[in-house]
Amino acid sequence: MLSVEMPTTYYTTTKKYDLHFPNLENDIDVDVVIIGGGFSGVNTGLELIERGVKSIAILETNYIGFGGSGRNGGHIMAGIGHDLDRIKKFVGEDGLNTIFEISDSGSRIIKERIQKYNIDADVVWGYGYLGFNNRQAKLLRQWEKEYRSINNDVEIEFLEGEAVKKIVGSDVYTCALKHMGNGHFHSLNMLLGSAKAFTEQGGKIFEYSPAVEVTYGETIKVRTPKGSVKAKKLLWSCGAFLNRLEPYLDKKTINTYAFQLMTEPLSDEIIHRISPIRGAFSDVRPVIDYYRVTNENRLLFGSATALTEYIPSDLKKWNRDLMLKVFPYLKDTHVDLAWGGPMECSATLFPQIGNHPEHKNVFFVQGYSGFGVTPSHVISQVVADGMMEGSKYWDVISNIPKASVWGKEHFKSLLLTTAKFIHQLEGYANGRR
Numbered sequence: 001m002l003s004v005e006m007p008t009t010y011y012t013t014t015k016k017y018d019l020h021f022p023n024l025e026n027d028i029d030v031d032v033v034i035i036g037g038g039f040s041g042v043n044t045g046l047e048l049i050e051r052g053v054k055s056i057a058i059l060e061t062n063y064i065g066f067g068g069s070g071r072n073g074g075h076i077m078a079g080i081g082h083d084l085d086r087i088k089k090f091v092g093e094d095g096l097n098t099i100f101e102i103s104d105s106g107s108r109i110i111k112e113r114i115q116k117y118n119i120d121a122d123v124v125w126g127y128g129y130l131g132f133n134n135r136q137a138k139l140l141r142q143w144e145k146e147y148r149s150i151n152n153d154v155e156i157e158f159l160e161g162e163a164v165k166k167i168v169g170s171d172v173y174t175c176a177l178k179h180m181g182n183g184h185f186h187s188l189n190m191l192l193g194s195a196k197a198f199t200e201q202g203g204k205i206f207e208y209s210p211a212v213e214v215t216y217g218e219t220i221k222v223r224t225p226k227g228s229v230k231a232k233k234l235l236w237s238c239g240a241f242l243n244r245l246e247p248y249l250d251k252k253t254i255n256t257y258a259f260q261l262m263t264e265p266l267s268d269e270i271i272h273r274i275s276p277i278r279g280a281f282s283d284v285r286p287v288i289d290y291y292r293v294t295n296e297n298r299l300l301f302g303s304a305t306a307l308t309e310y311i312p313s314d315l316k317k318w319n320r321d322l323m324l325k326v327f328p329y330l331k332d333t334h335v336d337l338a339w340g341g342p343m344e345c346s347a348t349l350f351p352q353i354g355n356h357p358e359h360k361n362v363f364f365v366q367g368y369s370g371f372g373v374t375p376s377h378v379i380s381q382v383v384a385d386g387m388m389e390g391s392k393y394w395d396v397i398s399n400i401p402k403a404s405v406w407g408k409e410h411f412k413s414l415l416l417t418t419a420k421f422i423h424q425l426e427g428y429a430n431g432r433r
């Protein structure tokens with residue numbers, strides 16, 4: 001059975017930062033308290049401290065990177081949300097244009113942060129978006145135009161037929177969009193490097209210090225098992241691990257699962273066959289296969305259940321079967337590790353940010369819907385805007401309505417299976433199938 005308690009992952013076994021933060025064991029006063037130590041919490045903390053907010057505390061139930069931020073594929077991708085068309089009806093043409101302005105800035109922010117703080121995140125540039133048929137080729141040609149319009153200094157090239165093998169060694173694809181401004185990194189090292197930068201500038205992080213009770217007011221009080229924090233502002237950034245601690249937020253998302261495997265180290269020849277550019281890849285189907293090679297010549301291969309919601313009983317085998325459909329020549333390759341984790345999905349599949357309706361000093365970010373690695377770097381800037389002086393990006397994104405998911409306590413699997421079915425049908429309409 002999948003362990004979501006304390007998963008061992010590629011990231012936990014290869015991390016380069018040996019950082020440990022104390023438990024909160026006393027009562028402290030800060031300007032901002034952040035609950036949740038993933039990309040959302042740490043990145044927003046760093047954004048705030050860079051803007052001059054000096055007194056910030058991040059509380060984390062386990063360790064920094066325990067959640068999705070330490071379990072994902074490590075893909076640095078284009079965009080800040082699944083199909084922007086889903087939110088067009090809420091934000092209108094102008095709102096969509098405003099979002100589009102920042103939609104592709106994630107890779108740039110990651111690149112700048114790595115340089116600024118000298119973060120050792122094994123970053124590699126080179127990405128392929130992959131298709132299986134003519135409809136997906138049409139979609140990828142459209143993406144080529146869009147991406148080129150906002151990335152004129154980056155190599156972006158549509159590939160078809162045998163040319164696809166220039167970037168990925170598989171017979172299953174008929175087309176690809178090569179994007180050399182996207183790529184992959186070691187997401188836990190990226191997160192820990194950012195956490196280090198945050199604490200070096202005076203930010204405080206407390207691990208194994210869950211928020212267990214929160215009282216709102218002009219001064220917010222957060223209680224942990226052994227201490228407490230008083231703050232003027234609070235940010236909820238708990239991802240799929242919020243539970244019911246904040247009922248207003250808990251209603252707005254529903255958790256589904258994604259899984260990953262890590263192969264044994266492969267020879268240089270096999271890695272070259274898998275990907276001459278040592279890149280990261282995802283297909284464009286509604287539920288994607290996504291994979292990449294690592295610095296140690298391993299393949300990380302991930303996916304999620306496409307139609308019905310369940311946790312496979314043998315994760316290594318389940319992922320391996322999918323991997324062999326794409327790379328049959330890996331049939332003798334040993335799978336060293338497999339893991340997974342929950343991802344909180346919003347009804348629009350777009351990240352949710354905003355204020356608590358009754359408490360304007362309470363902010364939140366959640367709902368990345370399985371696409372948060374790159375987007376969280378952009379969205380955290382927008383959340384920091386919202387917590388400070390505001391911005392047009394905050395205004396547009398925070399005003400997107402957030403539908404509640406009713407009945408998830410009793411009918412979670414049914415709701416998710418239905419949602420996945422609809423998502424697959426929509427895939428036909430938007431060229432993803």
Ligand SMILES: Cc1cc2nc3c(=O)[nH]c(=O)nc-3n(C[C@H](O)[C@H](O)[C@H](O)COP(=O)(O)OP(=O)(O)OC[C@H]3O[C@@H](n4cnc5c(N)ncnc54)[C@H](O)[C@@H]3O)c2cc1C
Nearest residue numbers: 036038039040061067068069072073211239341371372373
């Ligand atoms: C297996 C898997 C593969 C994925 N692959 C990709 C991918 O390739 N590309 C991509 O873009 N996205 C991917 N994702 C999604 C991505 O990882 C997430 O969207 C992103 O990391 C979310 O970051 P976050 O900070 O919002 O949440 P998290 O990283 O989950 O952090 C939330 C943190 O809050 C803490 N917390 C919760 N409650 C409390 C409390 N009461 N007190 C204190 N702390 C609390 C949790 O312990 C957790 O550490 C994947 C996710 C999974 C699980």
